[in-house]
Amino acid sequence: MSAPHPHDFDLFVIGGGSAGVRLARIAAGHGAKVGIAEGRFWGGTCVNVGCVPKKLMVQAAEYGEWAKDAAAFGWHLGEATHDWPTLVRARDMEVARLSGIYGRMLGGVGVQTFECYAHFTGPHELKVGDRTVTANRIVIAVGGSPIRPDIPGAEHALISDDLFTLQERPRRVLMIGGGYIGLEFANMLHNLGSEVTLAYRQQLPLRGFDHELREVAAESLAASGLTILPGESPVEITLSGETRIVRMASGKVVEADAVFFATGRKPATKGLGLDAAGVNCREGAAIAVDDDHATNVPHIYAIGDVTDRVNLTPMAIAVGHALADTLFGSRPRHASYENVPKAVFISPPMASVGLTEEEAALRGPVEIYTSRFTPMRHTITRRTDRKTLMKLVVEAETGCLLGAHMLGEEAPEIMQGIAVAVVNRLTKAQLDATIGIHPTAAEEFVTMRVATRRVGEGAAKAA
Numbered sequence: 001m002s003a004p005h006p007h008d009f010d011l012f013v014i015g016g017g018s019a020g021v022r023l024a025r026i027a028a029g030h031g032a033k034v035g036i037a038e039g040r041f042w043g044g045t046c047v048n049v050g051c052v053p054k055k056l057m058v059q060a061a062e063y064g065e066w067a068k069d070a071a072a073f074g075w076h077l078g079e080a081t082h083d084w085p086t087l088v089r090a091r092d093m094e095v096a097r098l099s100g101i102y103g104r105m106l107g108g109v110g111v112q113t114f115e116c117y118a119h120f121t122g123p124h125e126l127k128v129g130d131r132t133v134t135a136n137r138i139v140i141a142v143g144g145s146p147i148r149p150d151i152p153g154a155e156h157a158l159i160s161d162d163l164f165t166l167q168e169r170p171r172r173v174l175m176i177g178g179g180y181i182g183l184e185f186a187n188m189l190h191n192l193g194s195e196v197t198l199a200y201r202q203q204l205p206l207r208g209f210d211h212e213l214r215e216v217a218a219e220s221l222a223a224s225g226l227t228i229l230p231g232e233s234p235v236e237i238t239l240s241g242e243t244r245i246v247r248m249a250s251g252k253v254v255e256a257d258a259v260f261f262a263t264g265r266k267p268a269t270k271g272l273g274l275d276a277a278g279v280n281c282r283e284g285a286a287i288a289v290d291d292d293h294a295t296n297v298p299h300i301y302a303i304g305d306v307t308d309r310v311n312l313t314p315m316a317i318a319v320g321h322a323l324a325d326t327l328f329g330s331r332p333r334h335a336s337y338e339n340v341p342k343a344v345f346i347s348p349p350m351a352s353v354g355l356t357e358e359e360a361a362l363r364g365p366v367e368i369y370t371s372r373f374t375p376m377r378h379t380i381t382r383r384t385d386r387k388t389l390m391k392l393v394v395e396a397e398t399g400c401l402l403g404a405h406m407l408g409e410e411a412p413e414i415m416q417g418i419a420v421a422v423v424n425r426l427t428k429a430q431l432d433a434t435i436g437i438h439p440t441a442a443e444e445f446v447t448m449r450v451a452t453r454r455v456g457e458g459a460a461k462a463a
């Protein structure tokens with residue numbers, strides 16, 4: 001007979017998003033007694049106010065562009081108009097369906113679910129709604145929330161969550177921020193018919209991506225008709241009737257019906273009672289964890305966006321799954337933060353895996369292969385804002401693939417396969433030995449024969 005269990009749960013998970021749900025489900029499958037609290041919506045940011053509703057809206061916007069292009073191929077569809085409420089209804093039904101699946105799935109594998117917020121009252125003790133529970137191990141998976149710059153009139157601006165409750169499409173939009181959300185939202189609203197200005201602090205958007213890709217992304221957004229204001233930051237927002245008047249640091253003034261802050265996200269640690277548990281944060285409120293995702297309190301772990309490492313859903317899921325296997329299964333393991341593929345869903349979309357040209361050149365000599373072309377479809381539509389750029393970063397000495405980057409139609413779909421090659425350090429020669437699928441854009445990745453340039457010689461000498 002086993003000894004009486006000292007705690008209510010083997011594992012309690014705070015937060016029912018991408019990371020927490022996967023962890024709870026897999027841990028329960030390994031036989032652990034698991035509880036999970038979710039205060040807002042099952043499935044978290046991704047399902048409810050992130051990846052899923054965003055992608056559905058991006059797809060909605062793409063239909064409009066396809067309808068415009070169709071005429072060149074002989075289709076007469078009339079003037080394309082868009083009905084926002086129809087999209088909102090369809091999107092919300094799908095989100096509700098998915099969120100419901102997440103909640104039910106947990107109950108189905110024996111996880112005890114709590115639909116309320118939780119906070120620490122001690123190292124092993126939590127207040128969950130009006131109940132007190134104890135757990136042998138506790139995992140913090142509370143995600144993050146949008147940052148609102150501290151400027152006068154900030155309350156007149158919206159954050160990304162608000163896009164998903166708008167009952168009407170705003171006519172004039174100012175999107176502030178040159179990251180994933182700023183670009184995706186600006187591009188999507190523009191394609192749905194809004195007049196959009198995109199303002200960001202740097203000279204180029206998407207810091208961290210390959211420089212050449214960033215340049216091409218900015219060019220193609222501008223060519224599509226977005227107004228882009230690089231090197232700009234808002235300093236004040238005032239109201240004139242329903243119009244938002246935004247003064248920028250340069251003195252420039254922009255008028256809009258809706259202003260969005262897409263200025264980053266911060267870990268949602270406020271109100272969690274971390275002090276009661278003795279858990280330390282890094283600067284910026286992210287929870288400090290070691291390679292095993294343990295905090296400074298050995299039985300308390302943190303996973304997903306709250307650790308502010310790679311803030312993407314597949315990463316959160318992979319880490320949640322690995323932690324469940326490690327703590328309760330027979331397969332201790334880590335999910336790798338190296339070579340995580342990523343995509344930005346603009347038109348055309350971009351996707352990357354591995355090192356950028358700049359990162360690789362700091363490590364040693366690399367050969368860069370590039371291909372820039374007009375996709376077949378657009379030789380007919382004559383669009384100038386849909387050029388494709390494909391790029392491989394190859395270690396000169398070994399021929400190993402260090403990175404792959406693409407801006408062009410279907411880039412995220414294509415990059416998922418190329419990521420397998422980069423993660424497994426396949427060589428350029430192995431790509432070349434693979435027969436292409438014709439006629440596709442993807443075949444360019446296996447047919448780029450001659451290096452465009454060689455960089456990073458200086459780095460090798462310095463090393």
Ligand SMILES: Cc1cc2nc3c(=O)[nH]c(=O)nc-3n(C[C@H](O)[C@H](O)[C@H](O)COP(=O)(O)OP(=O)(O)OC[C@H]3O[C@@H](n4cnc5c(N)ncnc54)[C@H](O)[C@@H]3O)c2cc1C
Binds near residue numbers: 017045144
């Ligand atoms: C607009 C937008 C678009 C995005 N698009 C993509 C994309 O296309 N691809 C991609 O990979 N990633 C995308 N992301 C990022 C992705 O959504 C996150 O990386 C992912 O959701 C992180 O998962 P998580 O479990 O760490 O946190 P979350 O999904 O945020 O889940 C945390 C959950 O914890 C709950 N919670 C918080 N505090 C408590 C508490 N005290 N008690 C109980 N519950 C609590 C919250 O309500 C939330 O449901 C996007 C994000 C945004 C905002």
Ligand SMILES: NC(=O)c1ccc[n+]([C@@H]2O[C@H](COP(=O)([O-])OP(=O)(O)OC[C@H]3O[C@@H](n4cnc5c(N)ncnc54)[C@H](O)[C@@H]3O)[C@@H](O)[C@H]2O)c1
Binds near residue numbers: 178180181202
């Ligand atoms: N396709 C995807 O995978 C996807 C989509 C959306 C979000 N996400 C995830 O969510 C995270 C958050 O997205 P995000 O776009 O909010 O953050 P981000 O960190 O990607 O970008 C924030 C941007 O805001 C700018 N900024 C900050 N303060 C500013 C100010 N006062 N004035 C002007 N610009 C300012 C920054 O320079 C930066 O360009 C992303 O980093 C990503 O991990 C992923």
